[in-house]
Amino acid sequence: MAARPSSWSILTDPLIRQNPVTLQILGLCSALAVTTSVATALTMSAALTAVLVLSAALISMIRNHIPGSIRLIVQIVIVASLVIVIDQLLQAYLFDISQRLSVFVSLITTNCLVLGRTESFSRHNPPGRAMLDALGNGLGYSLALLVIGSIRELFGTGAWLGWQVLPTVDQGGWFTPLSLMLLAPSGFFLLGGLVWALRSVLPEQAEDPELLPPDRPEDIA
Amino acid sequence: MKQGLWDRETVALLLLAALLPMLLAWLWDGGLMAAGRLGFALVVSGFWHLAFMLIRAQPPSVAGVLTALAVAMLAPEDLSLLQLILGISFGSVIAELVFGGWGRNVLNPATVTLAFLGFGFPAAPWPDLALPVGWAAIPALGLGVLFGVMALRLVLGAVLALALCLWAGVPLAPLLPVAGIVLALLVSDPVASASTKLGGWLNGALYGLLLALFAAHWQGAAPVQMAVSAALLASLAAPLLDEIALALWILRRRMHHG
Numbered sequence: 001m002a003a004r005p006s007s008w009s010i011l012t013d014p015l016i017r018q019n020p021v022t023l024q025i026l027g028l029c030s031a032l033a034v035t036t037s038v039a040t041a042l043t044m045s046a047a048l049t050a051v052l053v054l055s056a057a058l059i060s061m062i063r064n065h066i067p068g069s070i071r072l073i074v075q076i077v078i079v080a081s082l083v084i085v086i087d088q089l090l091q092a093y094l095f096d097i098s099q100r101l102s103v104f105v106s107l108i109t110t111n112c113l114v115l116g117r118t119e120s121f122s123r124h125n126p127p128g129r130a131m132l133d134a135l136g137n138g139l140g141y142s143l144a145l146l147v148i149g150s151i152r153e154l155f156g157t158g159a160w161l162g163w164q165v166l167p168t169v170d171q172g173g174w175f176t177p178l179s180l181m182l183l184a185p186s187g188f189f190l191l192g193g194l195v196w197a198l199r200s201v202l203p204e205q206a207e208d209p210e211l212l213p214p215d216r217p218e219d220i221a
Numbered sequence: 222m223k224q225g226l227w228d229r230e231t232v233a234l235l236l237l238a239a240l241l242p243m244l245l246a247w248l249w250d251g252g253l254m255a256a257g258r259l260g261f262a263l264v265v266s267g268f269w270h271l272a273f274m275l276i277r278a279q280p281p282s283v284a285g286v287l288t289a290l291a292v293a294m295l296a297p298e299d300l301s302l303l304q305l306i307l308g309i310s311f312g313s314v315i316a317e318l319v320f321g322g323w324g325r326n327v328l329n330p331a332t333v334t335l336a337f338l339g340f341g342f343p344a345a346p347w348p349d350l351a352l353p354v355g356w357a358a359i360p361a362l363g364l365g366v367l368f369g370v371m372a373l374r375l376v377l378g379a380v381l382a383l384a385l386c387l388w389a390g391v392p393l394a395p396l397l398p399v400a401g402i403v404l405a406l407l408v409s410d411p412v413a414s415a416s417t418k419l420g421g422w423l424n425g426a427l428y429g430l431l432l433a434l435f436a437a438h439w440q441g442a443a444p445v446q447m448a449v450s451a452a453l454l455a456s457l458a459a460p461l462l463d464e465i466a467l468a469l470w471i472l473r474r475r476m477h478h479g
Contacts, residue, residue, distance in 0.1 A: 176304065180341035189315065196319075 010132045014140035016202075020113050021144035022195050023205055027113035030104045031145055032187035038161045041149030042142070043097045044104060047086050049138025051108050052117060055079045056134035059118045060127040075118045080109045113141060148190050156181030229324050232370050232411060233283035239365035240290060243405060246357035247294055247350070255293070261302070262289035265309040273318045284323035288313060291331035291406040294354075295445055297338055297345035304345075308338040328456050329413040331406065335449045347443035355398020361405040371409040374418060378425025379404055386433035393436050396444050400432055403448035408455055415459040419466035427462070428455040 005013070020026045027048070034044040058078050059066075066074050087105045090098040098105065108114060117137050122130040153159060158166035158175045167173020180186050199206040248255050266289040270281035292309055300308075312334025317326040338345070365371030383400060387393045393400075408414060408428050415424040431451035439447060 176301070176342060176344075178307075178341045179343060180337060183340060185340075189311075192315075 007129065007132055010129060011136040014133070014136040015143060016140075016198070017205075019140045019144060019198075020116075020137050021141055021191070022198050024116070025195075026116055027111050027141055028191070030107060030111060031141070031148070032184065032191065034101055034104050035145055035149040035152050035187055036156065036182050037100075037153045038146065038149045040097060040100050041145040042161075043090070043094060044101055045138070045142030045145050047090065047101075047105055048108055048111065048114070048141055049135065050086055051079060051082045052114055052134040052138045053131050054082050055114060055118055056122040056130040057127050058082075060122040060125060060130035063123050063125075066123075071123065072115075072119075075115060076109065079114055079118070083108045113137065144191075144194070147194060148187065151190055152181045152186060156186075230283055233287060233323065235368040235370045236287055236365065236411070237283060237290075239368055239370065240287070240361050240405065242360045242364070243294075243354055243357040243402065244290060246353045250351040250353060258296075259289065259293040261305065262293040262296075262309055265289070265306050266292075266313050269310060269313040269318060273314075273322070279318065279322045282323040284317075285313070287410075288317070288329075288331045288334070291329075292334050294350070294406065295331070295335055295348065295403070295449060297342065298348050299345050300338065300342060304338070304342060308334045308341070311337050324412055326412060327460070328453070329407050329410045332413070332449065332453050332456060335407075336453050339446060339449065347445040349443075350399055350402055350445065352398055355401055358398070358401030358405045362401070362409065365405065365409060370411055371405075372411070372414065372421040372425075374421035375409060375414055375425040376404065378422040379408065379429045380425075382426040382429025383432065386429065386436075391433045391437050393433055396432060396436050396447065399444040399448045400429075403445070403452050404428065407449070407452040410456070413456045413459065415462045415466070417463045417466035417470075419469065420459065420463040423462040423465070424455055424459050427458055428452065431455060 014020060018024070021028065021031050030044060030048070034040045055075070055078050059075055062074075083106060086108075087098070090101070090105060117134055121133045125133070150160060153161070154165060155178045157177055158164060158168045158173070164171070166175035168175050168177055248259075251258075263286065266285040267281075270285045273279045274281045289309070292305075292312070296305065296308065312330040312332075316328050316333035317323055317330040320326045339347075362371060362376050366373045366376060379400075383393060383397070404425075408425070415421050428451050431454055432447060435442065435447040435451060442450075
């Protein structure tokens with residue numbers, strides 16, 4: 001077994017270097033759905049991070065008592081209970097945003113990011129480290145959501161977190177909102193662009209090509 | 222010369238030559254404004270081809286001119302330069318250049334640009350193309366088929382489907398000039414259309430049927446908007462149509478040869 005990574009690297013690795021969204025491509029369903037505005041993206045990030053950290057703590061505490069054959073069921077039960085609690089809290093205190101997030105908070109239960117972390121990390125590590133790892137992954141997810149959400153809200157409505165940054169034509173300004181940004185396809189484009197940009201800056205994240213071109217292109221002609 | 226005459230650039234140049242009648246008719250009608258639009262689209266498209274040549278060593282292609290031509294003719298009017306730059310950059314880069322250049326793309330970059338502009342700025346009015354441009358689409362398609370760079374089956378499939386729908390009473394008549402123009406500019410693109418024989422028929426027919434569907438049921442849409450949407454959906458379906466043609470062929474062979 002390799003040397004145990006330090007707590008600091010457990011926390012900071014998932015931010016950029018091992019980002020769950022842009023490198024491991026996990027949790028995309030919600031990441032694409034809730035990023036039409038920064039407010040929903042932030043709420044969703046907070047909800048997911050809370051669920052992730054708490055479930056990591058609980059599962060890590062009982063990791064030596066979970067029978068291997070039913071571990072997924074146990075994990076899902078724990079995650080689902082936490083999700084219900086968080087969902088009720090959101091409905092109680094942030095009703096508007098919870099309406100806009102609609103079903104996606106409940107779907108945290110099936111978010112592959114949550115199950116991925118509990119399955120691959122919390123099951124093998126003590127609670128402290130598991131929670132750190134969960135927090136790092138939650139923050140990495142939040143970072144990706146924040147970037148995509150900011151771009152979509154800024155160019156889709158000219159606002160950022162509700163503040164009008166670019167005056168739109170309707171309000172007598174000069175900025176024509178790009179309505180495409182509020183539609184689902186732009187989430188895919190932006191995420192693809194983000195992954196591309198990250199892998200251009202950090203080439204070690206790029207996957208190996210599946211096919212190599214021949215040395216002389218005319219050979220295949 | 223190991224590759225022979227028929228490389229990618231020959232096809233692009235022949236396509237360009239085939240489209241010349243339409244281009245000339247459009248320039249004749251649009252005058253200086255049209256020429257300015259075309260020049261601007263050429264510059265943006267050329268810039269991205271150049272950028273990808275310098276950064277990723279991808280050979281630039283004359284196909285960039287085709288993209289610029291289609292975008293200049295069909296893009297919504299009243300867009301600011303910035304919006305046009307954004308649209309053409311998006312189409313050229315995301316639909317063509319990131320795949321490795323013309324010939325490896327899935328969709329026609331001009332189709333993607335137009336869809337992007339249409340969805341992104343729904344308030345901008347779509348252009349009205351003059352009737353002579355619509356007539357010029359016929360020699361353009363004819364030349365393309367004659368040169369062997371457009372598929373006769375695809376064109377015939379579209380014509381048949383349109384004729385059938387017209388005969389059945391769908392109010393298609395005002396759409397026909399635009400239907401021809403978009404057929405020549407976007408749908409017949411040899412890269413983005415179906416490449417099997419049966420697939421070509423189906424691809425053309427699908428375009429015609431979608432256009433008829435839009436003409437009958439899409440209230441308040443401009444002719445160019447309907448035609449571009451039909452072209453986008455038809456070229457999205459092209460790989461599926463090819464797949465169907467291949468599956469049928471394999472099935473037939475299995476029946477014949479056990």
